[in-house]
Amino acid sequence: QTTPDSIQRQVWDGKLPVCFVLPEDPDVPPLYSLVPRVGYFPALLDRLRAHLSRHAGIDEDSPGAQQLWLRSAGRPLRWHLPVGLLYDLERPKPPPLPWEVEIRTRDFPTDELVSFGPNNSLESYFLYCLKEADALKHRARVINEMGEREHRQLWQGLLNDQFDQFSVVNRKLMEGEAKYLPFRIYQQGADGGLSVLQCLAKPHREDSTPLTLSDLLRICLPNFTDPVTLATHGVSLPMETPLAWAYDKLAYPDNFLHLVLQPGRCNSAGDGESSAMQLDSSRILTVI
Amino acid sequence: LSGPMLSRSAFNEALPQLLARLSGRLSWPMRLATVGAESDTPVMELQTSFLVAGPAADASDSAPVLVQVRLHIGFSSAYACPVLHFCLSQPDGVPLAASDAADFVRVNVESSTGEAAGQLDLASVLSQVPHPQLGCPMYTLHPCRTAELIGRLTSASEADRDGSGEVRDTNAAALAVLSWLTVYGRAVGLQVPQSASCS
Numbered sequence: 001q002t003t004p005d006s007i008q009r010q011v012w013d014g015k016l017p018v019c020f021v022l023p024e025d026p027d028v029p030p031l032y033s034l035v036p037r038v039g040y041f042p043a044l045l046d047r048l049r050a051h052l053s054r055h056a057g058i059d060e061d062s063p064g065a066q067q068l069w070l071r072s073a074g075r076p077l078r079w080h081l082p083v084g085l086l087y088d089l090e091r092p093k094p095p096p097l098p099w100e101v102e103i104r105t106r107d108f109p110t111d112e113l114v115s116f117g118p119n120n121s122l123e124s125y126f127l128y129c130l131k132e133a134d135a136l137k138h139r140a141r142v143i144n145e146m147g148e149r150e151h152r153q154l155w156q157g158l159l160n161d162q163f164d165q166f167s168v169v170n171r172k173l174m175e176g177e178a179k180y181l182p183f184r185i186y187q188q189g190a191d192g193g194l195s196v197l198q199c200l201a202k203p204h205r206e207d208s209t210p211l212t213l214s215d216l217l218r219i220c221l222p223n224f225t226d227p228v229t230l231a232t233h234g235v236s237l238p239m240e241t242p243l244a245w246a247y248d249k250l251a252y253p254d255n256f257l258h259l260v261l262q263p264g265r266c267n268s269a270g271d272g273e274s275s276a277m278q279l280d281s282s283r284i285l286t287v288i
Numbered sequence: 289l290s291g292p293m294l295s296r297s298a299f300n301e302a303l304p305q306l307l308a309r310l311s312g313r314l315s316w317p318m319r320l321a322t323v324g325a326e327s328d329t330p331v332m333e334l335q336t337s338f339l340v341a342g343p344a345a346d347a348s349d350s351a352p353v354l355v356q357v358r359l360h361i362g363f364s365s366a367y368a369c370p371v372l373h374f375c376l377s378q379p380d381g382v383p384l385a386a387s388d389a390a391d392f393v394r395v396n397v398e399s400s401t402g403e404a405a406g407q408l409d410l411a412s413v414l415s416q417v418p419h420p421q422l423g424c425p426m427y428t429l430h431p432c433r434t435a436e437l438i439g440r441l442t443s444a445s446e447a448d449r450d451g452s453g454e455v456r457d458t459n460a461a462a463l464a465v466l467s468w469l470t471v472y473g474r475a476v477g478l479q480v481p482q483s484a485s486c487s
Binding site for chain 2: 131198
């Protein structure tokens with residue numbers, strides 16, 4: 001059961017202070033926002049358009065506003081990925097907070113970024129992810145048995161930051177025996193390229209002991225020998241952590257455990273330097 | 289789930305036969321590509337590109353609208369079934385606007401199935417997503433119902449002769465994928481000739 005101070009609740013409540021700027025027009029004031037780590041940037045598009053309309057004279061229906069996209073450290077933000085994962089992927093290390101993100105109104109990179117809008121909604125993409133996760137766990141039986149009303153409730157719960165509304169339905173997806181556990185391992189290259197690893201992983205080894213993150217790495221990267229760490233939500237995980245435990249406690253609302261591969265060994269105390277889950281409140285000037 | 293499951297290795301083994309069956313009958317460029325790896329198993333696709341008539345822009349247009357379809361036929365391990373990823377553009381390479389892409393698929397589906405306009409909830413099965421290995425944005429049809437269909441197709445063709453629950457017969461796997469493609473390919477204007485399933 002999820003209590004207010006449970007790990008799942010803390011994961012849900014994690015937020016990042018973000019500062020949206022418009023380099024095309026430096027006179028436009030930045031928009032500050034506390035963005036949920038488990039949420040998605042395209043959910044903020046309406047607010048960003050409203051801000052541009054109010055301060056930059058860019059009409060919300062104009063091509064610029066409609067073709068809006070986001071950049072960080074000179075690269076398009078792959079906004080189909082959750083906000084927290086994008087932050088944790090930034091190289092060479094997560095940027096100082098508040099995270100400065102650029103708004104762009106020209107040259108939408110059609111060959112790199114998924115376009116979200118009335119004909120391709122973020123909600124439908126979220127459901128696509130949930131379906132795939134349930135296909136891995138339960139051959140999609142649970143998600144298919146749910147009606148549209150429950151699918152909507154999952155999305156609305158996430159969109160409106162309503163943990164209880166979300167959890168009461170999500171519990172059905174997270175309980176019971178899973179055939180394979182939904183996870184992805186991400187590695188950001190120095191050139192900005194992102195490699196994504198996914199494979200079929202059962203919760204247990206052949207001898208019925210729990211499958212660990214070490215085992216997982218050996219399955220996904222059979223010939224890899226360098227010391228590495230797997231991290232999620234800004235926290236490095238010990239390699240002996242059972243995958244099933246990590247999945248149960250740390251999966252994102254899309255029902256995937258998103259793991260970031262980092263070079264080097266994990267300290268058993270975790271990454272004490274990470275400021276990812278802490279707010280630096282002295283730097284937040286205005287929250288709109 | 290009825291019928292034996294298709295695996296990625298069975299799909300990979302069936303691809304050369306699928307390529308042979310199609311390239312003899314369709315005049316478009318077609319190739320097998322390895323786009324990544326899943327543990328020890330290569331992730332392979334059959335990739336092709338073709339021009340088809342698009343939905344009419346409006347009644348007064350006399351010139352046919354052409355759409356360039358770039359189609360990747362791959363495999364989803366999560367659903368244990370084949371999956372389509374595709375890009376739609378004007379012949380000059382400019383990607384179709386999202387609304388035009390949705391119209392293109394809708395018109396193709398409706399003309400194949402005869403379903404009345406408005407009854408098909410396209411949004412729940414058509415999404416633009418990042419390609420799982422290549423990362424670039426492509427359209428896909430959610431495979432949620434496909435696994436059932438493949439199960440029935442492979443059952444019908446006795447693909448699971450050793451009772452293992454997995455398709456082992458390459459010929460049966462190729463025919464199952466071909467039958468699936470005959471159905472799902474219509475969404476992007478692909479007409480698979482019947483002769484492709486003959487020996």
